[in-house]
Amino acid sequence: MDIIVRPTPQLKGEIQALSSKNYTTRYLLVAALAEGTSTIYYPAHSEDSDAMRRCIADLGAVIEEDDEKIVIKGFGSKPKDVKELNVGNAGAVLRFLMAVTALCPDVTFVNTYPDSLGKRPHDDLIDSLTQMGVNVEHNEGRLPIRIQGGSPKGGKIKVSGEVSSQYLSALLFLTPLLAEDSEIEVLGDLKSKVVVGQTLEVLEQAGIRIEASEDYVHFKVPGRQSYQAKTYQVQGDYPGSAAILAAAAVTESDVTVKGLVEHSKQGERAVVDVLKMMNVPLTHQNGIVHIQGTGKLKAVEFDGDAATDAVLAMVAAAVFAEGTSRFYNVENLRYKECDRITDYLTELRKAGAHVEERQAEIIVHGRPEGVEGGVEINAHYDHRVIMALTIVGLRSQKPVTIKDAHHVAKSYPQFFDHISALGASVEWLKS
Template sequence: MLPDISGCKIISGEVQLPPSKSILNRLLIIADLAGQELPPQSSSDSGDSVLLRNLLQRKPEQYYAGMAGTVARFLTARLAILPGEHLLTAADRMLLRPMAPLIDVLQSLGADITCLGNEGFLPLRIGGVNMKGGKASISGEISSQFISALLMVAPYFKNGLELDVRPPFHSKPYALMTAALMREAGAEVEITNNRFIVPPKLYHSFPSSVESDWSSAAFFYQLLAVARTGSLVLPGLKKNSLQGDAFAATFYGRLGVESKFTGKGVHIQYNPHQQLPGKIDIDCSAFPDLVQSFACACAALKIPARFTGISTLRDKETDRLGALYLELMKLGVLMSWDENRLELISFRKAKPVTIRTYGDHRMAMAFAPLHVLFPKLKIENPAVVAKSFPHYWDELKAVCIMDGPMG
């Protein structure tokens, strides 16, 4: 349930962030390939990770990926080398999200995959086989999840994998994260520019813990930036993180939120003396999941902004670019946009509004901090945060204190 933080006077406390969903889901696939399970301290109650863990443990005849793109795409590659015949399907929105680049490469490497509906989309019939592997090429424009899925199973191909990623290579940090986790688990990955070479060397070791989620942390950076006050401790985050979304610390540093890294995590504090930028222009192709948070923060602070490199937002849990445009309009933001750009131009007085979430967890969490400034703002279907951060509302309420002066 959405807490009322409109009367928040002090923002202070420690936020219990979930483990990184991106890291954990990759480790779940890697551990399953090695025939092992991750230790209990690596568990998470985020919907996507719970779903993937349960499917890997149960090994059902029919796999249902729900709305989870990582689950659907990672399982496509995993099931391609798992003996037996498997059916992979998903929720209606996921059935519309592209799968063709991944399917095509897997088939070229020896996979037995049949599309049961529209070609290049779920549902799929997958016959697990011993794949030969070899050389392949894939576009990096649609989703880095395709690249990560291929890389993770590549140590189990007879001839390994030499994968060339054709530019533009969106969300490349996620593929680099995958490669780093594979190395930690005992595989070898050689990277030269956009070429990944993985020899047939199997996994054998795993980290004992998972870093906290920078994607989730961004919304608490945003809270301090929008409220223009506050101090929070975010445990479990690393300065030199594998997560591309750690860029949130740099971005919100420009909006007055300072980061001090410790052995425990990061302490963030708003600096009221920092001058805000007159305009922001940023290429978000390496961290598109942060765009909703960034755009909402700039809208709340009335900072003109231009976000580019965001074409992949159209194929997320919802059309995030379209959804963001429609909901920011309700708050009086005048914008210009196309397939790869969103520009915040001017700002009018906001009216009481209900923000639609479109079934997207990040829509809910990106607009929630704005409630500090817009008391009559409401969020439709707040429970959607369960996908990645089930206790988000509890954490938000706990750090927003209603007594005392604000600022």
């Protein structure tokens, strides 16, 4: 479904932040890997977290859920022998489960999104699993992927961090369950280190012991460990909230977002600091961010590696800033649901933004007067691109139509409900 975003000068109101997708998927997985019953309060509901729910159930976890919590009886180190798993379009879920299903004799991950996840490579994780004695059949590193495991071996394992930190996280979930101790060495420049910190935080909460070097290059993982059944509470989601906060920043606004912990390990928490650097009037205390926007912003320079999933929203805000902004160290944006540099900037230019790309940088020449709009733009089936283009539509002089905007449900199904409740003029177009 397509959506039309009309110019909206003011936003006002209060919303509760979505629950964190990253923490939800990790808690679901460690609960499934525990022997016993775990409870997760306030889990996220999105296509990604629903894919993890569906797959761990297929692997033998018993799940009960109500409006407040999800209760999971885990399968421990013995997932059910299944022939096929479908992760939908959820890259992190695929990668985590490629490692976990190395404990199964023969599983094939099917390709139901050939134009999105189906295009993404997973060679680095495949190489690591092969080192562990797992046979992997694949389509040049892409789906469909067949894992023939059953008895993966620990020991010395190398994994590249150049494309994604998810490969490393996948190995960190698997290796504690192996008979042998493991030493994991990360090759190259590890992307999204902050997200590895979230993985380690969740593993520690689940009773797993891992020794990590300060630079996250070397990890010592004792084998023969067991995940413990625990109770978890999911914190608010900064990546999704980044789009709401950026929308408030580019308009005249009085917007409050609740449920965003100040000292969260989510790297995207940096969106609050970046908006402050852009002279956006805001406060952040007691888990509440309050923005009283003027629509007037100044340019910023920012290392985006630690806040990957908030960069597109910050770029959208920078489109309307005074001066030239630069977001650097962001090459891993190219390896997401789409190429979030080339594809995204192509669409921004259609709307009238002045943007340039480098291999690992996005440069934005701000237009405080706004952009023309009046175009139909392609979000490339990417939830983050959809949210970021919506921000631009709010400050366009003419309406912007975003193709296939329903794919926002991958991480934030309520996004258009929330932004509409704050006063944004958005309308679904009947196909």
